[in-house]
Amino acid sequence: MARSKNTTTTGGLTGLLDVLSPQALDFGARQITFGEQMARVLVITDYPPRVGPAWLARVAGLPGVVASIHVTPTDPANLVLSINRAIGEYTGRLELGGNALVMQRTEQALKDAQELLRKIDQEQQQVFYVTVILLVLAPDQEALDRRTRQVEAALAAAGMRGRVAVFRQEEGLKAAGPWAVLPPGIRDAGARNMPAETVAASFPFTASGINDGSGVVLGRDRDGGLVLVDIWQRGGDRTNSNWTVLAKPGAGKSFAVKMLILRELARGARVIIIDPEREYREMARLLDGAWINCAGGKGRINPLQVRPVPVEDEEGEEEKATARGPLALHLQTLRTFFSLYLRDLSDLERAALEEALVEVYRRAGIGWQTDPAVIPPEEWPTTKELYAYVAARAGESPDIYGRLAVLLRRAAEGADASLWAGPTTASADSDLIILDVHDLQNADDAVRRAQYFNVLSFAWHQIEKDRQERTLLVVDEAWLLVDPQTPQALAFLRDTSKRIRKYMGGLVVISQNVVDFLAPEVARHGQALLDNPTYKLLLAQGEKDLEAITALMNLSEAEHDLLASAKRGEGLLVAGTQRVQVRIEAAPYEMPYLVGGGQ
Known part of the structure; x- marks a missing residue:
């Protein structure tokens, strides 16, 4: 079926329909063409015997997937009769014996039928016919086939089975759309009896946010909720206060770290920053911090x-x-x-x-x-x-x-x-200390790395002085320490990452390219810097870095797509085992302090 654009319109409604309608609509045996977009309708035909809350959320949340759930009440009296007949059939099969696999499946079906009967009789639960239709969208044929395989794999992993509505794509589109239409052919293929509690748990309206009840607000999650993180709360899967911040240039990592620094200072923490790009000098001036030029200035170490x-x-x-x-x-x-x-x-x-x-x-x-x-x-x-x-x-x-x-x-x-x-002329007697090594930019690699390490060891000594004071050590442009010929500097940073938790401190490592830390010569030390921190903020990534992070952190396709197309300040926050999409936001009164560098 094709629809051509109406060039002569007499009313606003017709013009609106022309704008909303695709230029072409074609139904094939296994797919649909919407102009330049392609789609495929699948019907879920098999379900696991037991499910958890929001059991459709994982499938419905896949990129390019639209889920439509049709719920139809049933007649309890007829349903009870059907269940009784089914229980009798299952019991007879078990008495006859036979293939072990068939017997096992029959026994499980009998248990499920008895449990459903108990819910209807004793708990007075209503039972519904439920039909789930999945509309998979993609820009081209290859992407459509790949996403279809991913959906089928996700369903199989959850104990379900999805089948393409062959020669019923038009009926499937009607069922997948927001019109409350369920053609008989689609209903017969996918309708299954479910108690009310299972139906209620099927709706994939889940929100995965982080709210520690105290700490620092980093921004908002994808549902608009606040992301509130207290890095000094330790326990469970949060064993330290360390951060790794990774992003390509211009993605907003400096802004995010400055906001974290500003808010932790307001909470009474001490912050020491090693600054190779002179991004924090103005911030130190506005906050009455100590700015020390450690690259040939008055701050000699x-x-x-x-x-x-x-x-x-x-x-x-x-x-x-x-x-x-x-x-x-x-x-x-x-x-x-x-x-x-x-x-x-x-x-x-x-x-x-x-x-x-x-x-x-x-x-x-x-x-x-x-x-x-x-x-x-x-x-x-x-x-x-x-x-x-x-x-x-x-x-x-x-x-x-x-x-x-x-x-x-x-x-x-x-x-x-x-x-x-x-x-030594450098002194550290402020809550905000900037150890600036910007003037080393034109120095050769050996001098730059040696002085960067010298400054890092000086900063570590400041943390050692008082193990009861909350201190954040921020190491910006950490890739400067990555040298396959001399991995000792990276090893020192790795050891700092492991030991700083015992001094009520946290290490914040900021870098651009994750692949720098995964080179074979330094991977033993570099990967620890990526694995050890409890908190990881991943903003927009370059292509090579994204592939490395995907393999290293086992990112889902949705997380991969997020980091590939994220706008400035958007990304993925990992806190222990929790992962949330985050949009970094600062209050208007904070903006004057978040200045310098990549603003």
């Missing part, structure tokens, strides 16, 4: 300054570190720092460098058990003293100390001296 070790830890880790001494623990940090800065050192050169470090500390009066808290920042050795010592020994061993001296000269007297050749 001396990597050779040993940090005090906390004396208490529930698992005894810190006591072991204290037994070795703060210097021994800090030397492990320096190994990672110098492996990032001087990536091509041989094993002998690394050993010589560590020997030089120990000697430089000894000359400064610092031993294995020295308490770092009693030594002021200006008395700690720096890269200047380290270079001077190595250069003095260059004559003894040109192959090792001579090469080390050449490599360290930049950090002591050259282009990188402003970063490390001096005492």
Whole structure:
């Protein structure tokens, strides 16, 4: 059947019908063509013996699926007679015996019939004929066939069976539309007796929101309800307060994180941010926070300054570190720092460098058990003293100390001296601390990664000072730490992710490309950063990242389509085992504070 567009209209109603009607409507044996759209009608013919609440929701919620449920009252007297006859038939079959599979199915059918009779007789439940029709829509033939297979698979997984209404697509369309029409052929194919409680549970009107009763409002779910999350509530499937925020550029991840920061500050939390893109400077100024330029400005962090070790830890880790001494623990940090800065050192050169470090500390009066808290920042050795010592020994061993001296000269007297050749001047005495490394953009990868790690270890020390204070550590552009040749920095971030929960803290990792963390050389550390956080905010994704996330998190087709076509600020929030579609929203009075960077 085809309908051509009426070019001469005499009334507004006819013109409206022309606008709403498809340019072409054709019914095939197994599908329907609506202009450029295609459709297929399926009828559910078999149901499981027992169902849960909203048992049609999973199928009705699939992309491109429209569900139509027809409910018709039955005559209880005739139904009771039919059930009694069925019970007699089932009992007779069981007495005759036969194939084990047939016997098992007959026994189950007998139990179902007896249960239905009990509900009618004892619970006075009304019984209805229920017919469920599914209209599957798709833009082309290939997509229609794929979605049909997905619907059939979803039905099979739920214990149901769906059949295409072959040569009855026109009747099926009438039954699927909002006209309360159920042609006899469709009714005969799909009508089944169901008690009222099962019918009531069939309606797929479900809302999956998150409301912890306290915390931070992130926005709204797909049904318009508030998404209220308290990241400091721990228990059940929420074991930590960590976040992973992943999105392609321009998807709104910075806006979402700034809103989270603003609201957690209002709740009394402390926030430390490592900022490579200078996105938080204006926010810090408006909120009277501390902005520290850690890339050659006044906020120098001396990597050779040993940090005090906390004396208490529930698992005894810190006591072991204290037994070795703060210097021994800090030397492990320096190994990672110098492996990032001087990536091509041989094993002998690394050993010589560590020997030089120990000697430089000894000359400064610092031993294995020295308490770092009693030594002021200006008395700690720096890269200047380290270079001077190595250069003095260059004559003894040109192959090792001579090469080390050449490599360290930049950090002591050259282009990188402003970063490390001096005492620590950065101070952290505010509830909002921005550790800015933006000026490192033009530095080479080794310098950028080394300083980023140096700043990260400094931030971790601030968290260690007070394990009772709620602290969020925000690591923006975390991909900067991903280096297959030196995975130690990513391992440090992974360890931070695991340990920070014991310090009443939460780690927020923000990045663009999930595939960076899944490279074979770093996957052992990188995947932990994706799996460990209780909270994951996934906004619009690029094609490669979306495929990786789909496999990693076992996303459904609806979730995959959401992330593929999400608008700015829209995405998927994962909180423990809960997953909800979320639209990030800020109040008008908050907007002036959510400034800078990708706004």
